[in-house]
Amino acid sequence: xxxxxxxxxxxxxxxxxxxxxxxxxxxxxxxxxxxxxxxxxxxxxxxxxxxxxxxxxxxxxxxxxxxxxxxxxxxxxxxxxxxxxxxxxxxxxxxxxxxxxxxxxxxxxxxxxxxxxxxxxxxxxxxxxxxxxxxxxxxxxxxxxxxxxxxxxxxxxxxxxxxxxxxxxxxxxxxxxxxxxxxxxxxxxxxxxxxxxxxxxxxxxxxxxxxxxxxxxxxxxxxxxxxxxxxxxxxxxxxxxxxxxxxxxxxxxxxxxxxxxxxxxxxxxxxxxxxxxxxxxxxxxxxxxxxxxxxxxxxxxxxxxxxxxxxxxxxxxxxxxxxxxxxxxxxxxxxxxxxxxxxxxxxxxxxxxxxxxxxxxxxxxxxxxxxxxxxxxxxxxxxxxxxxxxxxxxxxxxxxxxxxxxxxxxxxxxxxxxxxxxxxxxxxxxxxxxxxxxxxxxxxxxxxxxxxxxxxxxxxxxxxxxxxxxxxxxxxxxxxxxxxxxxxxxxxxxxxxxxxxxxxxxxxxxxxxxxxxxxxxxxxxxxxxxxxxxxxxxxxxxxxxxxxxxxxxxxxxxxxxxxxxxxxxxxxxxxxxxxxxxxxxxxxx
Amino acid sequence: xxxxxxxxxxxxxxxxxxxxxxxxxxxxxxxxxxxxxxxxxxxxxxxxxxxxxxxxxxxxxxxxxxxxxxxxxxxxxxxxxxxxxxxxxxxxxxxxxxxxxxxxxxxxxxxxxxxxxxxxxxxxxxxxxxxxxxxxxxxxxxxxxxxxxxxxxxxxxxxxxxxxxxxxxxxxxxxxxxxxxxxxxxxxxxxxxxxxxxxxxxxx
Numbered sequence: 001x002x003x004x005x006x007x008x009x010x011x012x013x014x015x016x017x018x019x020x021x022x023x024x025x026x027x028x029x030x031x032x033x034x035x036x037x038x039x040x041x042x043x044x045x046x047x048x049x050x051x052x053x054x055x056x057x058x059x060x061x062x063x064x065x066x067x068x069x070x071x072x073x074x075x076x077x078x079x080x081x082x083x084x085x086x087x088x089x090x091x092x093x094x095x096x097x098x099x100x101x102x103x104x105x106x107x108x109x110x111x112x113x114x115x116x117x118x119x120x121x122x123x124x125x126x127x128x129x130x131x132x133x134x135x136x137x138x139x140x141x142x143x144x145x146x147x148x149x150x151x152x153x154x155x156x157x158x159x160x161x162x163x164x165x166x167x168x169x170x171x172x173x174x175x176x177x178x179x180x181x182x183x184x185x186x187x188x189x190x191x192x193x194x195x196x197x198x199x200x201x202x203x204x205x206x207x208x209x210x211x212x213x214x215x216x217x218x219x220x221x222x223x224x225x226x227x228x229x230x231x232x233x234x235x236x237x238x239x240x241x242x243x244x245x246x247x248x249x250x251x252x253x254x255x256x257x258x259x260x261x262x263x264x265x266x267x268x269x270x271x272x273x274x275x276x277x278x279x280x281x282x283x284x285x286x287x288x289x290x291x292x293x294x295x296x297x298x299x300x301x302x303x304x305x306x307x308x309x310x311x312x313x314x315x316x317x318x319x320x321x322x323x324x325x326x327x328x329x330x331x332x333x334x335x336x337x338x339x340x341x342x343x344x345x346x347x348x349x350x351x352x353x354x355x356x357x358x359x360x361x362x363x364x365x366x367x368x369x370x371x372x373x374x375x376x377x378x379x380x381x382x383x384x385x386x387x388x389x390x391x392x393x394x395x396x397x398x399x400x401x402x403x404x405x406x407x408x409x410x411x412x413x414x415x416x417x418x419x420x421x422x423x424x425x426x427x428x429x430x431x432x433x434x435x436x437x438x439x440x441x442x443x444x445x446x447x448x449x450x451x452x453x454x455x456x457x458x459x460x461x462x463x464x465x466x467x468x469x470x471x472x473x474x475x476x477x478x479x480x481x482x483x484x485x486x487x488x489x490x491x492x493x494x495x496x497x498x499x500x501x502x503x504x505x506x507x508x509x510x511x512x513x514x515x516x517x518x519x520x521x522x523x524x525x526x527x528x529x530x531x532x533x534x535x536x537x538x539x540x541x542x543x544x545x546x547x548x549x550x551x552x553x554x555x556x557x558x559x560x561x562x563x564x565x566x567x568x569x570x571x572x573x574x575x576x577x578x579x580x581x582x583x584x585x586x587x588x589x
Numbered sequence: 590x591x592x593x594x595x596x597x598x599x600x601x602x603x604x605x606x607x608x609x610x611x612x613x614x615x616x617x618x619x620x621x622x623x624x625x626x627x628x629x630x631x632x633x634x635x636x637x638x639x640x641x642x643x644x645x646x647x648x649x650x651x652x653x654x655x656x657x658x659x660x661x662x663x664x665x666x667x668x669x670x671x672x673x674x675x676x677x678x679x680x681x682x683x684x685x686x687x688x689x690x691x692x693x694x695x696x697x698x699x700x701x702x703x704x705x706x707x708x709x710x711x712x713x714x715x716x717x718x719x720x721x722x723x724x725x726x727x728x729x730x731x732x733x734x735x736x737x738x739x740x741x742x743x744x745x746x747x748x749x750x751x752x753x754x755x756x757x758x759x760x761x762x763x764x765x766x767x768x769x770x771x772x773x774x775x776x777x778x779x780x781x782x783x784x785x786x787x788x789x790x791x792x793x
Binding site for chain 1: 592597605631638722723
């Protein structure tokens with residue numbers, strides 16, 4: 001059988017006719033993307049609520065009877081796990097990956113639409129299993145989002161009855177969903193690009209999503225392995241991770257297992273997970289910055305290679321999360337070195353973003369503000385990472401609020417700012433309407449300044465030695481009383497930022513009906529998703545014929561050309577130069 | 590364009606339809622095959638991680654090795670035969686699209702089913718010898734690794750079942766031919782995984 005490239009094959013598009021096949025059991029990547037996004041944002045809001053519960057306790061201890069230590073730890077655990085896995089991973093890859101991959105590459109859909117649909121429903125199942133743990137005896141697990149054994153499955157830890165089991169099952173189900181989606185994304189990127197779309201003509205969003213997906217495919221098995229083994233320890237009484245130990249005055253049946261083994265497995269997944277979240281954010285923000293700076297991205301090839309290098313390096317740094325676990329100091333030396341090496345490609349990316357802005361024709365609209373805000377928070381969180389990557393600095397700071405501040409800046413606030421940038425940037429394409437710009441800007445400033453009010457003081461608390469994970473400080477001599485005032489102010493800032501998010505939801509729902517019609521390409525962007533015949537794109541995306549790609553994704557403000565952007569599907573023969581243009585005044589307009 | 594050439598190109602300098610009117614997928618193979626290869630890579634990572642944890646856990650002192658039941662050799666033979674029959678069916682189909690491979694392909698799957706049943710019997714034998722899941726980490730790993738392998742095989746058998754039904758109901762077309770090719774690839778892969786797992790279990 002002669003081999004026919006995927007994009008050339010004739011595909012029957014099963015046009016959905018009923019409400020159910022169009023919006024519920026849909027195989028259309030755009031609908032699936034919105035389903036992924038909707039579920040992820042929904043659980044994200046629950047996690048946001050949980051963080052406020054923590055903050056109320058920390059800012060105003062003993063004021064809320066409802067928040068007992070068990071509930072506090074359950075809130076900590078569920079907040080962390082939901083934010084990292086069920087919100088960020090799902091929204092970047094399931095949401096934006098699904099929406100953008102076929103559109104940016106000129107494909108009609110994912111290569112395996114049915115598998116794609118299964119993926120989102122299995123993801124929903126994992127979310128439901130996770131949330132069901134709020135309603136079982138003992139509530140959800142309170143073991144901390146890292147679920148370290150032996151504590152996680154020993155009686156006395158909140159949720160050791162059912163919560164931890166449901167958490168492990170939910171993670172397993174999520175990994176199945178992710179694998180189905182991930183195989184689809186990678187195959188689609190490699191096989192289904194339209195004519196002319198070479199790998200190096202792909203927008204950086206796709207490079208970020210592709211690399212993150214590959215990382216996920218290789219890293220999630222480690223989480224699956226640890227989840228399976230811990231489930232065995234929990235339900236069958238095996239001793240993979242459980243040492244011989246006493247609990248509540250009784251000798252348990254476990255013997256000889258290694259809790260450190262779990263930590264290695266967990267962080268072998270956990271560190272790449274940071275980049276599973278960060279790399280799509282890097283990609284998306286590059287495209288937003290370039291489009292609104294009206295300038296090509298600076299150092300495109302370096303940006304691609306940096307994404308790949310960061311992806312590769314992320315697999316050899318995991319033990320920097322374990323400096324205080326008592327491992328061999330030579331290990332610490334090795335992992336500190338690899339960790340600091342990651343700063344090189346990361347710094348390349350940051351310089352390139354800043355140089356993209358340099359002398360650009362900046363349009364400071366809402367998506368651009370969020371994208372520039374990201375550069376600030378990411379540099380900030382990245383620099384504290386350099387502190388913590390060194391063993392000698394990490395040891396005293398490891399269990400303090402400095403670490404909380406660091407990882408929230410670098411993988412909490414930064415990716416979330418990119419998510420907002422991306423949601424605002426692609427909102428006109430997804431819905432066909434413009435959002436309210438003023439409301440968007442207010443949302444940005446409240447979020448950006450508010451998060452600084454939350455996390456900047458936390459660094460200082462960390463230097464004071466305020467320990468993280470504690471329900472209450474008790475009487476601690478070395479922490480001055482003023483630390484409590486700082487904690488109260490952080491809580492007020494957190495409530496403020498959380499409330500400000502209402503603006504976002506009001507904006508996107510209000511604009512659905514009342515926003516101005518966006519047209520096909522309101523930003524004047526070059527990438528293919530802005531060149532669809534319909535907005536929002538219809539089933540099959542491209543009408544009768546697939547687009548052809550004639551140039552890279554960043555032809556902004558090319559000298560001598562009449563327009564300040566040339567879409568990827570415009571051939572050289574159709575590009576108007578300044579001389580060709582009869583009415584110069586109109587061009588300036 | 591090779592991948593190396595492609596990632597070192599300067600896209601801002603090149604204009605025009607590269608590769609003329611043909612789209613250029615990165616790998617000249619059907620999408621399903623690429624997805625399967627990716628999936629097998631993921632499964633390899635999974636089993637590699639289990640192997641690493643196996644050796645780490647073994648070094649912790651309370652390890653009592655499991656003497657592998659001789660039945661495992663017979664089971665291995667079943668899986669080898671299954672793989673050979675699949676390969677034979679695929680060869681014949683490649684030579685002539687009209688070849689009658691129904692019996693070969695179906696019997697191939699039956700041998701894999703016999704492997705699965707054989708593994709369950711091995712579990713029963715271990716259980717009868719008092720080697721329970723939780724009594725020693727070596728036992729736990731034995732059940733875990735064999736069980737996980739069987740689970741992956743069951744996934745393959747599901748596809749085999751669907752393909753067999755297609756084969757019985759109509760003449761093989763390009764779609765069934767691809768299914769058969771992918772089944773064969775997956776079978777060889779699971780055979781390889783099994784041989785490595787068997788070697789590890791038998792030698793420690």
